[in-house]
Amino acid sequence: MSNNVEIQSRLHDLEIPCTGAIVRGDLGEKHFFVHVPILRSAENKQIPPNKKLNFAKELFAKEGISIDFLLHDDFGLDVEGGLRATILHTFGDSVRNIFLSISEGVASVWIDPKVALEPEKLAEIKNRAEQFLFTFDIENVGVAVTTGEKLPSILVCLRTIRTLAPIMNHALLTELVNGGFSIPSLDWLNRRLDVMRKDGKIIRKEDGTYVLSLISLEKLGSERGRGSPDIKRILALGRGAMIR
Known part of the structure; x- marks a missing residue:
């Protein structure tokens, strides 16, 4: 086997679809990148499964060919999912x-590691x-590990939602970033x-905005002085941060 057509034919026999051209990699003449579209079953299982992809890699490896699969969720429309x-x-x-965020052509890739x-x-x-x-x-492309970043805690998210509720997810993101947190x-x-919704901490309204649940309101309690959530809410209204 020495050309892209034969590789594609073998993948077809293994019921592994590929899209676009098979690209020669940077690890030698027998290293290739293959773009594979993936789907999700009703049980949210990946199709084709990683077990089949790993089996294919092993078959090619026995013939001296190194294959790296680049998986595209929903035929490449969901870049973050594909990555x-x-x-x-x-x-x-x-x-x-x-996780992936893209701004003005610059991609920030965030890694949530299992180990150091x-x-x-x-x-x-x-x-x-x-x-x-x-x-x-x-x-x-920039890469960062989430364990080394200032991520907002559940408590920070709840306090921010309390101040600005009802608030959309993208508005909450902006508010947290403006507060010095990394998202x-x-x-x-x-x-x-x-996760907070399933734990009963917040409620997602029909219009997509979020508010605190009664349980969270009771647990967070109230404060006196300028740090009071009521004062913060008035200040937020004054600077136009309220999202309705």
Whole structure:
């Protein structure tokens, strides 16, 4: 086997779809990147599963060919989902999750690690992220580990929601960033909001805004003086931060 057509044919026989051109990698003449679209079953299981992809890699490896799969969620429309699938496929033993934010052509990749990452491992993850994002014409990529960043705690999120409720998720993100916190991506914040909602700490209204639950209001209590949530709410209204 020596050309892209044969590789694509073998993948077809293994029921592994691929999109776009098979690109020669940077690790020699027999190293290739293959773009694979992934879907989700009703049980939210990945199709094709990582077990099948790993089996295919092993088959190619026996013939001296190195294959790296670049996975695209929903045929590449969800860049963050595709990047997450690609990184977890290769580094699932070290990485719990991946988040992505893109601003003015600059991508910030946030790694939620399972274990402490050695510099070499972090460099490998960054290299794979750069290879994936390059297919979307994104060449400026930065990588950070969430454990070393100032992420907002649940308590901080609840206090901010209390001050600005009812508030949309994107407005909450802006407020937290303005407060000096790092937010990996809107998806990261949505996941945190979903956890708080399932725990009964907040309520998501029909219009998509969030408010505190009665339980959270009672637990947070009240304060006197300028730090009072009522005073903060008035100040927020005054600077136009209220989102309705």
